[in-house]
Amino acid sequence: MTTKKMAIIATKGTLDMAYPPFILASTAAALGYEVQVFFTFYGLQLLRKDLSTVMISPLANPAMPMPVPMPVMVQMLPGMESMATMMMKQKLKKHGVASLQELRDLCLEAEVKFVACQMTVDLFEFEKSEFIDNIEYGGAATFLGFAGDTDICLFV
């Protein structure tokens, strides 16, 4: 049986949108897939050593279930983002959902390959020292080189 392959492009850097790529990548690896995740634009935040800056905002996020209805004028107050992030993390923990850090470690352990988009690393003037060590850097052609031969290819 030939090894199945999956490629994911991770473009979002918020707490909620960080989950799908890490969950799918780690699970596919557990199922025997060869997996590559290409992180570009805001998705680069998910490769930083410190994931504590990955947050969720109630602002412009009307689908986010809130304990009490909250007017937009209130959502924009200082500290609301931190509060929403803290509440979301508590909720995730309460329901036994792995932390981002845990899922990312599980991906690396399962040999999921992480590729950071060199162009956006340069664009945002990130230092490579801000990112975790075991990643590669590449561009669109690098991604397509792997993605062109995959069974599943997702844009998140």
Next chain:
Amino acid sequence: MNFDKEFDASGLSCPLPILKTKKALADMSSGQVLKVIATDSGSVKDMQAFADQTGNALLATEEVSGKFTFFMKKK
């Protein structure tokens, strides 16, 4: 049912029961049986899907008051 190893994934949500099953199986030899306990109701379908895609055999699934027990035989 007899088993060679077991772990409890109670309280853990998707995809942790699957990832931990995969890890537990890695240390076992072919033909050995792993017992997994989980409370995530989604794990019932997921464990079967894991078995189907990896070639390990899901010998049995039991449910007793919200707790699921799986017996997975390593390929």
